Amino acid sequence: MTAPAAAAAMVGRPTRGDGGRAAIDVSGLAPGGFGHRSLMWWGTLGIVFIEGTAFALTIAAYFYLRTRNAQWPPDAVAPPALFWGTLNVAIQLASGIPNHLAKKAAEHVDLRRVRLWLVVQLVFGVAFNAVRAVEFLNLNVLWNTDAYGSVVWLLLSLHTTHILTDFLDTAVLAALMFFGPIEEKRFVDVEENAVYWYFVVAAWVPIYGVIYWAPRLI
Amino acid sequence: MTEPRRGLPPVLEDPTGLERTWADAPGPLGWLRSVDHKAIGRRYLATASVMFLFAGALAATMRLQLSRPENPFIGPDLYDQIFATHGTTMMFLFAVPVMQGFGIYFVPLMVGARAIAFPRLVAFSYWMYLGGCIFLYLSLFLNTGPDVGWFSYPPLSEQLFSPTKRPDVWAQMITWTEVASLAVAVSIITTAFKMRAPGMALNRVPIFVWAQVVTSFMVIFAMPAVMMASTALILDRLVSTHFFDVDRGGDALLFQHLFWFFGHPEVYIIFIPGTGIVSTIVSTFSRRAMVGYLPVVLSLVSTAFIGFGLWVHHMFATGVPQLGASFFTAASIMIAIPTGAQFFCWIATMWSGRVELKSPMLWLLGFFWVFLIGGLTGVMLASVPLNVQLHDTFFVVAHFHYVLIGGAVFPLVAAIYYWYPKLVGRMMSERLAAWAFGLFFVGFNVTFFPMHLLGLHGMPRRVYTYLPQTGWGPLNLLASSGALLMAAGVLTLMADAVRARRVGALAGDDPWNAGTLEWATASPPPNSNFIEPPTVGSLDPLWEDPPDQPVVVGLRSDARDVLVTHVLDTEPDHRTVFPDPSIWPLATAIATSAMFAGSIFTSWAVVYGSIPMFIAMVGWFWPKSPDEGGTQPWPIEHRTLPLPNEAPQGAMP
Numbered sequence: 001m002t003a004p005a006a007a008a009a010m011v012g013r014p015t016r017g018d019g020g021r022a023a024i025d026v027s028g029l030a031p032g033g034f035g036h037r038s039l040m041w042w043g044t045l046g047i048v049f050i051e052g053t054a055f056a057l058t059i060a061a062y063f064y065l066r067t068r069n070a071q072w073p074p075d076a077v078a079p080p081a082l083f084w085g086t087l088n089v090a091i092q093l094a095s096g097i098p099n100h101l102a103k104k105a106a107e108h109v110d111l112r113r114v115r116l117w118l119v120v121q122l123v124f125g126v127a128f129n130a131v132r133a134v135e136f137l138n139l140n141v142l143w144n145t146d147a148y149g150s151v152v153w154l155l156l157s158l159h160t161t162h163i164l165t166d167f168l169d170t171a172v173l174a175a176l177m178f179f180g181p182i183e184e185k186r187f188v189d190v191e192e193n194a195v196y197w198y199f200v201v202a203a204w205v206p207i208y209g210v211i212y213w214a215p216r217l218i
Numbered sequence: 219m220t221e222p223r224r225g226l227p228p229v230l231e232d233p234t235g236l237e238r239t240w241a242d243a244p245g246p247l248g249w250l251r252s253v254d255h256k257a258i259g260r261r262y263l264a265t266a267s268v269m270f271l272f273a274g275a276l277a278a279t280m281r282l283q284l285s286r287p288e289n290p291f292i293g294p295d296l297y298d299q300i301f302a303t304h305g306t307t308m309m310f311l312f313a314v315p316v317m318q319g320f321g322i323y324f325v326p327l328m329v330g331a332r333a334i335a336f337p338r339l340v341a342f343s344y345w346m347y348l349g350g351c352i353f354l355y356l357s358l359f360l361n362t363g364p365d366v367g368w369f370s371y372p373p374l375s376e377q378l379f380s381p382t383k384r385p386d387v388w389a390q391m392i393t394w395t396e397v398a399s400l401a402v403a404v405s406i407i408t409t410a411f412k413m414r415a416p417g418m419a420l421n422r423v424p425i426f427v428w429a430q431v432v433t434s435f436m437v438i439f440a441m442p443a444v445m446m447a448s449t450a451l452i453l454d455r456l457v458s459t460h461f462f463d464v465d466r467g468g469d470a471l472l473f474q475h476l477f478w479f480f481g482h483p484e485v486y487i488i489f490i491p492g493t494g495i496v497s498t499i500v501s502t503f504s505r506r507a508m509v510g511y512l513p514v515v516l517s518l519v520s521t522a523f524i525g526f527g528l529w530v531h532h533m534f535a536t537g538v539p540q541l542g543a544s545f546f547t548a549a550s551i552m553i554a555i556p557t558g559a560q561f562f563c564w565i566a567t568m569w570s571g572r573v574e575l576k577s578p579m580l581w582l583l584g585f586f587w588v589f590l591i592g593g594l595t596g597v598m599l600a601s602v603p604l605n606v607q608l609h610d611t612f613f614v615v616a617h618f619h620y621v622l623i624g625g626a627v628f629p630l631v632a633a634i635y636y637w638y639p640k641l642v643g644r645m646m647s648e649r650l651a652a653w654a655f656g657l658f659f660v661g662f663n664v665t666f667f668p669m670h671l672l673g674l675h676g677m678p679r680r681v682y683t684y685l686p687q688t689g690w691g692p693l694n695l696l697a698s699s700g701a702l703l704m705a706a707g708v709l710t711l712m713a714d715a716v717r718a719r720r721v722g723a724l725a726g727d728d729p730w731n732a733g734t735l736e737w738a739t740a741s742p743p744p745n746s747n748f749i750e751p752p753t754v755g756s757l758d759p760l761w762e763d764p765p766d767q768p769v770v771v772g773l774r775s776d777a778r779d780v781l782v783t784h785v786l787d788t789e790p791d792h793r794t795v796f797p798d799p800s801i802w803p804l805a806t807a808i809a810t811s812a813m814f815a816g817s818i819f820t821s822w823a824v825v826y827g828s829i830p831m832f833i834a835m836v837g838w839f840w841p842k843s844p845d846e847g848g849t850q851p852w853p854i855e856h857r858t859l860p861l862p863n864e865a866p867q868g869a870m871p
Contacts, residue, residue, distance in 0.1 A: 024416055024753060026781055026790050027772030031848045033792045035862030039335050039408050039782065046404030046438060054442040057479070061446070061461070061472055068469045109857045143459050147468035150459035154450065172836055180840060184854055185847030 032185050034107055040192045048199045051162065055203055058158055059210050062151045072215055073141065073148045079215035080152070081138040088131045089208050092163075092201040095124035099201075103194035106187040111177065114190055118174040121197070125167035132160050139211075152211055159207050162200045169193065233749050236775035240332070240745035242799055251799035253337035256743060258344050259323025260641065265348060266316035267712075272355065273307035274708065276300045278701050281665070285698035287686040297682035298365035299384070303358050305368030306388060309484065310395045311351050313626055314437075317491035318402045320633060321430040323641070325406050327736035327743060328424045330415030330752045332773075332780045333796050335408035336401075338803045338838065343401035345807030350394030353815060357387040364388035367680065369477055370451065372462035372470045377455045386455060386818040389448040393814055396441045403434035403441075411785045415735065416770065417754040418788050424734045424757075425501075425514055429494025432518045436483050436490070436525065444480035447473055457821055471536055478529035486525040488622060490518055492629035493560055496582055499629075499636050500564050502732040503579045504571025507758055510563035517556035524553045534602050535609040543602050550600035557593065561586075576730070577651035578636040584659045585628035592620025595670070610680075613673025619666045631658075631711065638715065639729045643741045644722030646714050654710035661703025668693040668700075733758025751781065777848055792860070795848025802838035809834045 035041055066072050073079060098120035105113035136156065143153035173193055176186065242252045252258065279300055283291045292300070326334045334340055357363055365384045366375045375385040410431045414423065450461040451473065460466035462473050501508040508514060527549040530538055538546070564586075573579065595617040599605050608614060631654075638646050677690050684690050728737035737760055739748050750769040756762035770790075773779040778796040783789060813827025844851035850858060 022766045022768035023771040024768050024790065025772040026770055026793060029772075029781075029790060030792045030859050031779075032794050032859040033782070033862075034859055037782070037791055037860065037862055039412055039794065042408040042412060043336055043339075043404055046407060049438045050400055050404075050442055053439050054446060057443050057446050057476065061450070061476065064472055064475065065461075065467065065469065068472075069467045074467050107857075107861055109854050111852065143453075143457065145460075146466040147460045147463065150450075150453070150461050150468070153459070154453070154461075168832065172839060176840065181842075181844035181846070182852040183841070183844050183847055184849035184851075184857070184859055186841075187857075188859065 032188060034188055034191055038188050038192065040188060041195065044192050044195050047196065051199070052203070054158065055207065058151070058155050059206065062155060062210055062214070065147050065151050066214070066218065069148065072218065074146055077145070077148070078140045080135075080140055080212055082212055084131055084135045084138050085208050085212045088128055088135060089205065091124060091128045091131060092204050095121060095128065095201055096198065098124060099194050099197045103191050106190035106194070109184060109187050111182065114187065115174070115177055118170065118177060118190070121170055122167070122174060125163070125170065129160075129163060129167060132156075132163065155207055155211055159200075159204060162203070166197055166200045170197070232775045236749065237745050239775060239778060242745075247801070248799070250804055251801050253341045253797065253799050253803070254745065255322050255326050255334035255337060255340060256747075258340050259319050259321075261344050262315055262319025262322060262347070263641075265344075265351060266312050266319055269307050269311040269351060270316070271708075271712075273304050273312060274705065276304040276307070278705060280304065281698040281701040283682060284684075284694050286695060287684050287688070287691050289683055292682070294682045295365070299358060299361075299363035301680060302364040302367050302370075302388070303354065306354065306364055306391065308622075309368055309488075310392065311347070311354065313488040313622065314395070314399055314484070315347055316630060317433065317488060317626070318399060318406075320491065320495075320637070321406050321433075322402060324637065324736055325409055325427055325430050326413070327640075327739070327747055328427050328734055329410060329413060329418060330735045330738075330748060330754065331409060331413040332747050332751060333413075333778065334405050335413060336405045338797055338800055339401050340405050341800075342803035342807055343398040343405075345804050346394050346401075346810065347398040349807060349811035349814075350391050350398070353394065353811070354387065354391045357383075362387055364391075369481065370448075371477075372451060372454070372473050373464075375451060375455075376462060383818060386452055389452040389455075390814050390818055392444055392448040394811070396445050397810070399437050400441055403437035406430050406434045407438075412782050413780060414783055414788045415752050415754050416781075416783060416788050416790055420786060421511075422754060422757045425497040425508060425511070425518075426491075426494040426734075428515050429490050429497075429518055432522045433487050433490045436487050436522050439526070440480045440483035440487065442480075443476050444484075447476035447480070450476070452818075456818070471533070474533050474536065475529070478532045479526070481532065482529040483522075483525045485621065486521055489625040490521060492585075492626045493518065493557075495629040495633045495636075496564060496585060497560070498734070499578045499582055499632055500567050501758075502636075502730050503574045503576055504567045505574065505731075506567065506571040507733070507761070508563065509566040509570060510559075511757060513559050514563050517559045521553060521556045524549055524556070528553060531600060531605070534605045547600055547602055551597060554593065554597055561590075576635075577646065577648050577655075578632040580651065580655050581628050581632035581635065584655060585624055585632065588620055588624030588628060588659075588662065590624075592617060592622075592624045596621060608673055610678055611673035612669040612677045612679060615679055616666050616669035616673060619669075623662060623666075631655075634711070634715070636730070637736075638718065639725030640736055640741045640743070642719055642722070643725055644718050645725050645729060646718045646722060650710055650714040650717075654707045654714065656707075657703050657710060658707030661700045661705075661707055664700025665697050665704060666700075668697045672697075728760065733761040735759060774848070779848065793848075795846075797846070800838065802834055806831065806834040806838055 032038065098117045102114060102117035102121060105117055139152055139156070141149035141152060143150050170193060173189060177190070242248045242254060242257065279292065280297065283289050283297060322334060322340060362383050364370065364387055366380060370385050370388050373379055410423070410427050450459070453459040454461050454463065460468045462468045462470045464470065497508055497514055528546060530542060530546040531550045534543060599608065599614070599617060635646055635651055672690055672693050675690065677684065677688070725741045727739065727741055735752055735754065738752055751773065752759065753768050753770060754763060755767055759767065770781060773781060773793060778798065779793050780796055782791050782794055784791055809827070809830040813823055813831060816823030816827050
């Protein structure tokens with residue numbers, strides 16, 4: 001039997017407590033765990049389901065409104081300018097690299113690298129939030145022009161709320177890893193933060209497709 | 219009752235220290251900082267009861283107004299606010315929170331855990347829920363209560379036709395309550411999946427817990443829809459977007475689709491916990507394990523899936539394509555199958571058991587009758603021709619009150635009688651229970667059965683009065699008099715609950731001789747829920763497990779240490795230290811509430827309001843000490859927490 005398997009067989013094995021009472025002794029178990037072991041991972045998954053549903057419904061509303069209009073975008077409005085949105089796809093997907101490295105560093109409880117890659121992530125965060133501001137200026141439509149404008153602004157704003165809050169909570173986490181009281185559990189927080197970051201940037205790909213390509217292709 | 223089986227001497231080293239660790243600090247500040255799921259669950263139940271009384275008082279006012287033709291009692295403006303606030307309260311501030319309140323209190327106890335997952339989040343959710351309640355009723359008293367129905371359909375709810383703040387109040391109240399329910403849903407799922415007692419594999423999870431898990435998944439996938447709908451509505455009203463404005467390419471039906479994509483699952487979000495309560499109580503008072511555990515659980519799951527394919531049947535009158543109408547009719551009829559399967563399992567359980575007709579069972583008999591009628595009129599309404607004929611009549615009012623009061627309130631009152639001894643430690647009166655049931659059951663049927671007939675005679679919903687020539691007067695008077703009986707029943711129940719708190723007979727651990735884990739601990743439970751956390755070897759551990767069923771030892775008593783287990787087989791995986799009480803959840807809820815309330819008046823409030831919110835959340839998150847989480851403080855030599863693919867670490871001493 002391999003060493004981990006032997007340990008697994010030992011843990012949770014019935015024993016006898018002081019009073020002769022049948023008992024399972026869990027004192028030898030680790031005081032936490034990474035990934036889907038941790039409760040935080042399940043909490044993150046719940047948030048991902050909730051936010052993913054909100055994105056999906058807004059996309060559904062977009063296509064519903066599309067069926068209510070003969071022209072799309074209506075009134076010969078130009079579709080959103082491709083350049084900035086596409087640039088943001090590139091930046092956000094690229095931010096997956098420091099995100100992955102921060103996650104790996106957390107799993108090695110390597111504080112130096114965790115700090116390094118969190119800071120790199122924040123630099124990417126500043127970049128994609130700044131580009132996002134420019135994207136709003138290049139949508140070629142305002143939220144109060146018509147229903148098309150409303151739903152495009154809603155989609156983009158909804159995603160912006162996520163990249164902004166994810167940036168802010170990563171900033172707080174980075175500050176904690178530099179200045180706060182650190183214990184091993186905080187590395188699990190870094191790991192879970194990376195999971196949510198993946199979700200937020202991955203969500204941008206379909207939303208980008210809808211905002212920038214749907215008016216051109218359908 | 220559990221004493222004879224648990225006769226062996228305890229192995230715990232320091233029960234006093236353990237209880238001190240899990241206690242709230244004394245005094246008002248300790249109360250505000252509490253993250254104990256039992257305290258928060260009790261607050262949810264108490265607040266939801268107050269909401270039920272408020273909304274019931276509004277309903278009684280409406281029944282007074284409708285008791286005779288051309289009644290001058292209240293005018294249309296106030297009537298509109300009252301009926302919209304009644305529906306909004308019952309759906310958002312009573313039915314969902316009260317079911318979640320039972321979940322918050324009992325899911326951790328029923329799975330043998332010392333706490334609920336994310337205790338601070340659950341505390342935050344309660345304060346948000348309370349914020350929504352205060353906001354709605356403050357608005358109503360300021361003559362700004364919602365007045366366009368609990369559904370707030372555009373175009374009526376748009377700025378053009380409702381140039382007041384009333385629909386904004388409705389739309390923001392949604393945000394408050396949905397934030398609360400979503401937070402609770404995530405906590406309940408995590409608790410039920412990861413914190414079950416060793417031995418409680420998926421086929422030994424109590425049906426009530428299954429019902430709470432299924433409901434929580436429905437909340438997660440349904441509630442975002444109503445948040446999107448109400449957000450789009452408030453954007454149309456406050457910043458001139460055009461989602462529902464036909465002139466600018468919008469469509470009012472989009473709101474209905476989003477609303478009912480939430481609204482139909484909502485019915486099951488309310489009803490499924492009710493069925494979980496029914497299965498629990500039927501099994502206990504039939505003195506046998508539930509017949510058809512597997513079909514019952516599968517019924518809950520399939521109801522949840524089918525429940526998402528029904529929303530368009532609320533929109534048949536809007537002109538749906540024929541294929542769509544057929545699909546949604548078929549789905550609406552199909553959902554009767556899992557509910558029917560559960561009915562047969564309940565009947566089989568009672569048939570093959572020895573039924574004890576105690577107070578909870580009495581209310582369940584009411585449930586069987588009332589919900590059956592509501593379900594049958596539901597099958598009638600699923601048929602498009604009849605639906606179009608009866609649309610917007612009192613027939614529909616009768617139908618959904620039979621479904622909701624039958625499917626949720628009757629099981630709920632049964633649950634109050636059933637679990638009151640656990641919550642309070644004392645028994646309610648069987649005699650008063652019979653009186654309360656009699657008054658409420660007769661009153662309910664006298665109130666709502668005539669509404670079927672009124673609807674068939676053509677009386678429309680949502681009217682504040684009607685002409686004498688319609689001939690609707692006598693049946694309306696009958697309905698209104700039934701409302702008085704219902705009120706008398708509710709007051710009897712409440713009076714008994716207050717009375718029994720002080721003078722009820724002491725309950726002991728397990729007054730009903732029930733089989734699930736919440737009865738394996740004291741009544742009310744100690745701060746740590748279980749001085750010795752249990753393990754289980756069967757579905758009804760108190761009935762079937764041997765006397766020397768092992769307990770869990772080795773959790774810390776100087777920190778809020780809990781055991782985390784594997785999802786499927788509940789092998790012990792690791793321990794984790796839960797957070798101490800904190801004022802930050804309340805602070806965050808206050809900051810969030812201020813932002814929500816301000817946003818109705820200026821959209822800039824969203825920007826200013828997020829600053830205190832951010833500060834409060836940082837306060838919440840920031841650790842106070844380097845070993846708060848119970849893991850090794852920096853500097854760390856090597857990792858001790860296992861990765862997902864590693865075997866559990868640490869061996870037996």
